Every structure is written in structure tokens, then in C-alpha cells.
Amino acid sequence: MLQQTQKSLPRGDRSDPQAILALADISKTFPGVKALSGVSLSLYPGKVTALVGENGAGKSTVVKILTGIYQPDGGSILVDGVPAPFPTPQAAADQGVTAIHQETVLFDELSVAENIFLGHAPRNSWGLIDRKKTTEKARALLSSIGAALDPELRLKDLGIANKHLVAIARALSIEARVVIMDEPTAALSQKEIEELYELVESLKAQGRAILFISHKFDEIFRIADNYTVFRDGQLIGDGAIADVSEAELVKMMVGRDVSQIFPEREPSAGDPVLTVEGYAHPTEFDDISFTLRKGEILGFYGLVGAGRSEFMQSLFGITRPSAGSVEVGGRKVSIRSPADAVDNGIVYVPEDRGKQGAVLDLPIFQNITLPSLGRISRGGFLRLAEEFRLAREYTERLDLRAASLDTHVGNLSGGNQQKVVIAKWLATQPRVIILDEPTKGVDIGSKAAVHEFMAELAAQGLAVIMVSSEIPEVLGMSDRVIVMREGRIVAELTDTELQPETLVRHAAGI
Ligand SMILES: Nc1ncnc2c1ncn2[C@@H]1O[C@H](COP(=O)(O)OP(=O)(O)OP(=O)(O)O)[C@@H](O)[C@H]1O
Ligand SMILES: [Mg+2]
The missing domain is CATH 3.40.50.300 (P-loop containing nucleotide triphosphate hydrolases)
Structure with missing residues (x-):
């Protein structure tokens, strides 16, 4: 009693x-x-x-x-x-x-x-x-x-x-x-x-x-x-x-069982979409060359400080490389600013999404549609219904939780703010997306949703570069992994080489 x-x-x-x-x-x-x-x-x-x-x-x-x-x-x-x-x-x-x-x-x-x-x-x-x-x-x-x-x-x-x-x-x-x-x-x-x-x-x-x-x-x-x-x-x-x-x-x-299983994928690498040759920076990275194919998920692994994010920022036109060239779809392009990158179908979702990614005092739907307005407006008129449809589609796929799409991003929880930034760039329907630590700060259930969406978009032909420091994520999602150490590519791994010990060994230089 x-x-x-x-x-x-x-x-x-x-x-x-x-x-x-x-x-x-x-x-x-x-x-x-x-x-x-x-x-x-x-x-x-x-x-x-x-x-x-x-x-x-x-x-x-x-x-x-x-x-x-x-x-x-x-x-x-x-x-x-x-x-x-x-x-x-x-x-x-x-x-x-x-x-x-x-x-x-x-x-x-x-x-x-x-x-x-x-x-x-x-x-x-x-x-x-x-x-x-x-x-x-x-x-x-x-x-x-x-x-x-x-x-x-x-x-x-x-x-x-x-x-x-x-x-x-x-x-x-x-x-x-x-x-x-x-x-x-x-x-x-x-x-x-x-x-x-x-x-x-x-x-x-x-x-x-x-x-x-x-x-x-x-x-x-x-x-x-x-x-x-x-x-x-x-x-x-x-x-x-x-x-x-x-x-x-x-x-x-x-509130339910969550399996930590990564989505089944049929690796279907098509034609090269992005070819990087000899990218270099005076202090951050050197001699970066690789090819990314349509439908591929290419992982970039390395210890924090290996120069991965610095390289990605340069590829996206935030910083200028001191040498190197880029081809998109077989055509040489010059990327001098993020706008050039976006025009060429390359987008970058930075790691520090809070500061670099979202407009905190705008509602969710406007944040998401902002870079896609050109595509969804007709004759200079914004189609609000279309904006909402686009925002709803991407927020649902990324498991974003909010009272409504009118909620200001500044009022969202940290993890949900991150999902807004990912949604915003995916909604531009790029040819190449660079995701820097895509599930950092994202809860375990939503993580699976983000992974599934990534896999599905890749199956539709999107080429993905995923920078991640989480070994299970790198191994679970990538078709191929490039390992960087001290600003250089030290290994490119596929198939049976994709093992945790191999990644760590190359990243640490043992
Ligand atoms: N200042 C605010 N105005 C309006 N709503 C808010 C405000 N701060 C938090 N919220 C809402 O309160 C709820 C809880 O948010 P909180 O930031 O505490 O989540 P959390 O558990 O820290 O999530 P995360 O793992 O994403 O950081 C969310 O729905 C969020 O949108
Ligand atoms: Mg929080």
C-alpha cells in the first residue's frame, strides 16, 4: 500500500x-x-x-x-x-x-x-x-x-x-x-x-x-x-x-525501435559530373584531384583539421585556390564565388550551419525556397502555394519538426535548424551537393531519414560529396572514400578496402 x-x-x-x-x-x-x-x-x-x-x-x-x-x-x-x-x-x-x-x-x-x-x-x-x-x-x-x-x-x-x-x-x-x-x-x-x-x-x-x-x-x-x-x-x-x-x-x-542500418543502395556511378585537378591552397591543402560521377556518394574522411572543409569551401568559391581546375559535366568552369558554383549546379551545406546557413528571422518555408525562387516563380510572380509545397516536401523528407512552416527558423531547436539548411540546398535540385557533416547534431531517428533521402537522391542521379568524421556513416553511405591527411589525399578506398581500421590508419598516417 x-x-x-x-x-x-x-x-x-x-x-x-x-x-x-x-x-x-x-x-x-x-x-x-x-x-x-x-x-x-x-x-x-x-x-x-x-x-x-x-x-x-x-x-x-x-x-x-x-x-x-x-x-x-x-x-x-x-x-x-x-x-x-x-x-x-x-x-x-x-x-x-x-x-x-x-x-x-x-x-x-x-x-x-x-x-x-x-x-x-x-x-x-x-x-x-x-x-x-x-x-x-x-x-x-x-x-x-x-x-x-x-x-x-x-x-x-x-x-x-x-x-x-x-x-x-x-x-x-x-x-x-x-x-x-x-x-x-x-x-x-x-x-x-x-x-x-x-x-x-x-x-x-x-x-x-x-x-x-x-x-x-x-x-x-x-x-x-x-x-x-x-x-x-x-x-x-x-x-x-x-x-x-x-x-x-x-x-x-x-518511441519506436530504430535500426542503425544504412539504406540499401545499388551503386550506379554514371558519367563524370565533377572533375577536380590539382587544387591547391598556400596553407590549407595541396594537390587535390578526383572525379565524381553521377549518382555516386563519395565520402571524404579525415581527422578534423585534415583540410577537408577548407577544400570544400574553396571548391564552392568561398575561398580562392592558388592552383587547380574544375570541370563540370566535361566543361571547364571557373568558380570565383558561391554564386558561380550554384550557377554550375554545385551547392555546399557547411558544417557550421547556424552561422552560415539560415536566416533566423525568416520563416522556415522562405528559408528553404530562397535559393530556388528563380525556378518556382512565374513571370516575376512568386507562387506561394508552390513555395509551401516545395518546403513541405523537403522538410517531411528530412524529418523536420516544427509547429508550422511559418515558424521562424530562430525559434527552432538546433537540430531542426540544421535540417532547414540541408533542405534549402537540396531543394535547388543541384547536380552536385557537398554535405559537410550532414548529421551532426541530428537525432538518431532523423539521422536515418537524412540518410535515406540522400540515398534516394543519389539514385535519381544527384552526385554527393559527404564529409564526415563518423566512421559508421562514412562506411554505411559511401560508394567510395577519399581519405585526407594534412591537406592532401592519402588514400582512395573502394569495396573491400572500406574497413574502419583502414580508414583510421590512413587518416592518422600509421
Ligand atoms: N524562443 C523560442 N520561441 C519559440 N519556440 C521555441 C523557442 N525555443 C525553443 N522553441 C521550441 O521549443 C521546442 C524545444 O526546443 P529545444 O531547443 O529545447 O529542443 P532540443 O531538445 O534542444 O533539440 P535539439 O536536439 O535539436 O537541439 C522546439 O519545438 C522549439 O522549436
Ligand atoms: Mg538543443
Whole structure:
């Protein structure tokens, strides 16, 4: 009997004495979207709690509530079991809660050190910011997380992975009891990921509580002690990681079984569509030559920093190569700008989709149709119905979740924003699409949808270049794989050579 009474207690009433920080029965509604409905979550000292859920499940919304950026509509935040509302980000920081957000909030014009200590820089006896000390402290903090970065560099001169390290250093510069990481490894290289795991271990050892959001199951099982699953803004389950299997966790998350099987494909490489000869850049890559055929999916594998993205950006006309030529459909073309590339049927979906890809204050459908307007307008008139049809087709195929196609992209979850950018470029019906880490930040169920769509478009004759650092994805999707290391092509693999060890060996140069 007693047990039953306990069970029927609403979760929110279960105050947890050992939790440093807890959410009880929290709800949050945005216009047209119930982002969270009565969720609870507890974070314990020295424990890593993984928060998992599909794109749009409400994970980042929880992070923003825990850091005082959003106010919940109902429910309470408890610090050491005592209700403590966080009306402002400062209030959360004062309670020792710090976060590395999914979209890093940093300032391009400031230096690395200034970014890290913005708002709490060391001051001298005159009360002025002590630059020397700020730089020194920043250097120490960066080296403590294994980042050999010059603190005086301007942020805008850093790549995305280094910017992320700055965000991590910033979070750690505040003496935190609770560290929240929203997909922290999405932008990091393998080496940096290992360093981040070590960092998490040391935070644990110091008795801090960690909330860790990730779509990568291998890392969840590696570093988390506890898990909490959300689906459509609701708490589906929580417990100890040791008591749950990967398949169970995926099922809780998606509501059905998801196989990690890649789509069956009949490799049907047709005529060459793209031939690259001797592409070179003074510092980033050299001597890149290959041919891409109609209907082919060509994987580009390499460690982060191997020069793959730099080469792709150059092929797309964002940067200029110092040597090399390109043929499209057997005709020599000169690509001096992205517009030239698009005119020649080549499009590029960058890795950093947040910044480079979407217009955040335009609705989804306009973002998607923007580059295709020429094709779908008649006599200068835009056909709204046609715009919606196009947008609907591509968003459905990519499993994009949104209240409606009128929703502003800025109001979408991180993973759904990425799907908008992919949809937008696919909708231009290019001859060649370059996808840079196409499923980074995409949940496991949607990942399968993206893969299936890619395979189907290839079967219809689209030529695909896929840059990916995820070995199963590279092997599961590619007909052929080019491996790059230190800016050069070091291997081209097909058929039986397509093995994980072979990829790693070539990429690492062993
Ligand atoms: N400022 C906002 N205005 C309107 N809707 C919002 C806002 N922020 C989030 N939402 C909506 O709330 C829901 C939850 O979004 P949230 O960003 O928390 O998802 P998530 O679990 O972090 O997903 P992802 O894995 O894609 O990052 C989504 O439907 C999203 O569109
Ligand atoms: Mg998110």
C-alpha cells in the first residue's frame, strides 16, 4: 500500500535531498509550442546526468531555464532542495550554475581572454581590468583543458572547434557547482573530445554536478552515470545508465525501435559530373584531384583539421585556390564565388550551419525556397502555394519538426535548424551537393531519414560529396572514400578496402 502511495506522488513533489540542483514539474510554452510539460530532473554532486531526446524534445529549453535565460511558466527550481528561482542569468551564476550552450554566445571582436572573463575579469587596485592578469589566467585555464590557444587572438580568427574550447574555458572560469554542456563535442575533433572527457572526469572528481546533452550514444554510455529522457517536452524516464541498454534508451527517446542500418543502395556511378585537378591552397591543402560521377556518394574522411572543409569551401568559391581546375559535366568552369558554383549546379551545406546557413528571422518555408525562387516563380510572380509545397516536401523528407512552416527558423531547436539548411540546398535540385557533416547534431531517428533521402537522391542521379568524421556513416553511405591527411589525399578506398581500421590508419598516417 505504502509503495503505491509513493508511486502515485507526482514527481515534482519528490524533493531530493542529495540533489544539488533540481527541476520539479517545470512547464514552458512558446507561442504555438508546448516545449516542456511538467518535467523533472535532478543533478547530483560528482555525477554526470545525460539528457537525451530527439531534436525539439526540449533539452536546450531546460538548459536555458537552468541558466536564467528563460522563465518557466510553472514548476520550481530547487538548489540543495530549497526553491530558488533564477530570474536572471546572473542569479543562476550566483548559485554556481554555468553552461556551455549549443549555440555558443561569444563575441567575435573580442579576444579569447576577454571572451573568457567577460563580466568577471580580474581587476587591479584601481578597479580597472588587469589585462596582463586576464591573459595569464586565460592561458592557464586554456592549458588546463589542453587547448594551446593564444589568449590574445581575436575570436573571429578562430575555427569553430577552438571557439568551442573558449566557451568551455569561459564556463570553467566561473567557480561552478553545476556545469551544463549542450552537445559539447559536436564541434570538436577526436583529440579534443578525449580531452573533454578527461575534463568531465576531473569535474566529477571535484564533486561538481554535470548535465550532459548529446546525440551520441557511445559517449553517453562512456561518461554518464544517470540518464533522463524527454520526448515532445515530456519526461519519459530516468535512472542509472548501468540499468539501461542503448536499444532501450533509443526506444524511450523515439518511441519506436530504430535500426542503425544504412539504406540499401545499388551503386550506379554514371558519367563524370565533377572533375577536380590539382587544387591547391598556400596553407590549407595541396594537390587535390578526383572525379565524381553521377549518382555516386563519395565520402571524404579525415581527422578534423585534415583540410577537408577548407577544400570544400574553396571548391564552392568561398575561398580562392592558388592552383587547380574544375570541370563540370566535361566543361571547364571557373568558380570565383558561391554564386558561380550554384550557377554550375554545385551547392555546399557547411558544417557550421547556424552561422552560415539560415536566416533566423525568416520563416522556415522562405528559408528553404530562397535559393530556388528563380525556378518556382512565374513571370516575376512568386507562387506561394508552390513555395509551401516545395518546403513541405523537403522538410517531411528530412524529418523536420516544427509547429508550422511559418515558424521562424530562430525559434527552432538546433537540430531542426540544421535540417532547414540541408533542405534549402537540396531543394535547388543541384547536380552536385557537398554535405559537410550532414548529421551532426541530428537525432538518431532523423539521422536515418537524412540518410535515406540522400540515398534516394543519389539514385535519381544527384552526385554527393559527404564529409564526415563518423566512421559508421562514412562506411554505411559511401560508394567510395577519399581519405585526407594534412591537406592532401592519402588514400582512395573502394569495396573491400572500406574497413574502419583502414580508414583510421590512413587518416592518422600509421
Ligand atoms: N524562443 C523560442 N520561441 C519559440 N519556440 C521555441 C523557442 N525555443 C525553443 N522553441 C521550441 O521549443 C521546442 C524545444 O526546443 P529545444 O531547443 O529545447 O529542443 P532540443 O531538445 O534542444 O533539440 P535539439 O536536439 O535539436 O537541439 C522546439 O519545438 C522549439 O522549436
Ligand atoms: Mg538543443
